[in-house]
Amino acid sequence: MSDPFMQAAIEQAELGLAEGGIPIGSVLVIDGKIVGRGHNQRVQKGSCTLHAEMDCLENAGRLQAADYRRAVLYSTLSPCDMCSGTVLLYGIPKVVIGENQTFQGPEAYLQSRGVELVNLQDERCKSLMQQFIAARPALWFEDIGE
Amino acid sequence: MSDPFMQAAIEQAELGLAEGGIPIGSVLVIDGKIVGRGHNQRVQKGSCTLHAEMDCLENAGRLQAADYRRAVLYSTLSPCDMCSGTVLLYGIPKVVIGENQTFQGPEAYLQSRGVELVNLQDERCKSLMQQFIAARPALWFEDIGE
Numbered sequence: 001m002s003d004p005f006m007q008a009a010i011e012q013a014e015l016g017l018a019e020g021g022i023p024i025g026s027v028l029v030i031d032g033k034i035v036g037r038g039h040n041q042r043v044q045k046g047s048c049t050l051h052a053e054m055d056c057l058e059n060a061g062r063l064q065a066a067d068y069r070r071a072v073l074y075s076t077l078s079p080c081d082m083c084s085g086t087v088l089l090y091g092i093p094k095v096v097i098g099e100n101q102t103f104q105g106p107e108a109y110l111q112s113r114g115v116e117l118v119n120l121q122d123e124r125c126k127s128l129m130q131q132f133i134a135a136r137p138a139l140w141f142e143d144i145g146e
Numbered sequence: 147m148s149d150p151f152m153q154a155a156i157e158q159a160e161l162g163l164a165e166g167g168i169p170i171g172s173v174l175v176i177d178g179k180i181v182g183r184g185h186n187q188r189v190q191k192g193s194c195t196l197h198a199e200m201d202c203l204e205n206a207g208r209l210q211a212a213d214y215r216r217a218v219l220y221s222t223l224s225p226c227d228m229c230s231g232t233v234l235l236y237g238i239p240k241v242v243i244g245e246n247q248t249f250q251g252p253e254a255y256l257q258s259r260g261v262e263l264v265n266l267q268d269e270r271c272k273s274l275m276q277q278f279i280a281a282r283p284a285l286w287f288e289d290i291g292e
Contacts, residue, residue, distance in 0.1 A: 042208065049195060049204045049232065058195045062188065065291050085231020086195065090291040109255075145211050145236040 005029050006098055006120055009074045012039040012052065013128055019044050022143055023128040026056035026075040030067055036060025042143055051143070052076070053083035057090075068092050076125040080105045080144060088113055098125030102133060103144060151175050152244055152266055155220045158185040158198065159274055165190050168289055169274040172202035172221040176213055182206025188289055197289070198222070199229035203236075214238050222271040224251045226290060234259055244271030248279060249290060 005027055012025025016039035028036040038055030041047045050058065053075050063071075068090035073079075078100035079087065087095055087110065094116040100107065107117055133140045151173055158171025162185035174182040184201030187193045196204065199221050209217075214236040219225075224246035225233065233241055233256065240262040246253065253263055279286045 046208055047204060048206070048208050048236075049200050054195050058193060060194070062192055062194050062288065064288065068291060081231040081234035082228065083231070085227040085229070085234075088227035088231075090194075142208065142210065145214060 002122070003074075003096070003120060005034065005072070005074045006076070006096065006122060006125075008034055008037065009052075009076050009098065010122070010124055010128075012037050012056075013076045013125070016040050016044070016052070017128065017132070022139065023132050024052040024075065024077050026052040026073065028056050028060045029072045029074065030070060035063075035067075035071075040143065043139070049082070051080065051083050053079055054086060057086060063090075065091065072096060076122070077103055077129060078105045078107060078119075079110075084110050087115060094118070096120060098122040099129070101126055102129035148268070149220075149242070149266060151180065151218070151220045152222070152242065152268060152271075154180055154183065155198075155222050155244065156268070156270055156274075158183050158202075159222045159271070162186050162190070162198070163274065163278070168285065169278050170198040170221065170223050172198040172219065174202050174206045175218045175220065176216060181209075181213075181217075186289070189285070195228070197226065197229050199225055200232060203232060209236075211237065218242060222268070223249055223275060224253060224265075225256075226251045230256050233261060240264070242266065244268040245275070247272055248275035 009025040013023040017023035021043040022040040025039045036059045041050035072094045076098040096118045155171040159169040163169035167189040168186040171185045182205045187196035218240045222244035242264045
């Protein structure tokens with residue numbers, strides 16, 4: 001049985017794909033409840049900053065430090081330097097990722113700064129990204145600055 | 147004589163202050179021209195992700211990797227973990243800051259990843275932040291996740 005929060009992040013990724021976007025999704029969980037959901041908005045909003053995790057945090061709104069510090073950020077993909085930096089800025093103590101085979105962010109650095117990282121190695125997350133990268137490599141490379 | 151790009155970043159910070167926001171500004175420069183300007187949007191847009199540097203990059207739009215790799219990011223204040231991570235994501239090779247006395251981001255980490263960092267130690271930048279932090283400490287702490 002899959003993790004219900006990762007399932008919600010995957011639904012965000014699939015929503016993004018259906019919109020013609022990059023299939024990465026994220027949810028923010030506090031005290032066992034989803035307080036924000038988001039997906040990559042590069043195509044949909046012409047955004048270079050709204051990766052899935054950023055869109056999720058933005059949608060969660062202005063929270064207090066004490067809120068972030070008991071939060072868990074779920075993402076279908078290993079967070080990049082930008083999204084990892086945002087986890088550090090707000091002191092989010094735990095990140096759960098779907099996979100890190102199609103892309104791996106600075107996981108060791110996050111861990112060295114005290115963040116707990118869990119990799120669910122989810123096959124649906126991998127499949128979404130593998131198919132997307134094969135279909136639209138230029139868009140994917142733009143999203144990761146390559 | 148002050149740096150004209152830092153002057154443009156300070157104008158953004160002052161614009162943000164006039165809007166009731168946090169007085170931090172940023173510009174992105176490519177080939178000697180400003181291609182994006184921005185300022186902190188926490189108050190104005192209820193945003194937890196649009197720090198000045200992020201707003202600037204967002205306003206610059208979707209650029210190619212080759213564009214970022216000859217860009218210089220100017221900010222009136224030392225970039226936080228989020229904004230520093232974004233510099234790393236896009237491979238921006240140089241960051242010019244107004245000051246780092248009122249707040250210091252992960253400058254050594256940025257440098258360890260190959261980013262050139264220049265601190266102009268600008269008195270107007272310091273003064274803007276000192277006055278703001280004294281006047282609205284809760285808003286400031288919210289912005290840096292404390």
